[in-house]
Amino acid sequence: MFKPSCYSCRKKFEPSALRVSYSKNYCEGCGVGLFGEDYFNFPPKPAPTTRKNLVVHVAVLIFGAVFFALWLSISGF
Numbered sequence: 001m002f003k004p005s006c007y008s009c010r011k012k013f014e015p016s017a018l019r020v021s022y023s024k025n026y027c028e029g030c031g032v033g034l035f036g037e038d039y040f041n042f043p044p045k046p047a048p049t050t051r052k053n054l055v056v057h058v059a060v061l062i063f064g065a066v067f068f069a070l071w072l073s074i075s076g077f
């Protein structure tokens with residue numbers, strides 16, 4: 001499972017433990033050290049959605065089906 005890392009200390013964190021500033025992730029320790037109270041105004045990092053994984057899964061399945069059909073059509077005639 002992919003875990004995002006803090007841009008400053010490079011440690012891996014759960015997405016919920018990170019906040020995003022200019023599309024860079026910061027953990028609370030680094031964020032408060034760098035930005036002070038501003039850190040708490042940054043939006044939290046959104047959790048990775050399973051929907052994206054599902055889309056990739058379906059795309060791979062369709063890809064496989066197309067190749068299987070192609071293989072059938074080649075070997076069938």
Ligand SMILES: [Zn+2]
Nearest residue numbers: 006009027030
């Ligand atoms: Zn950090």
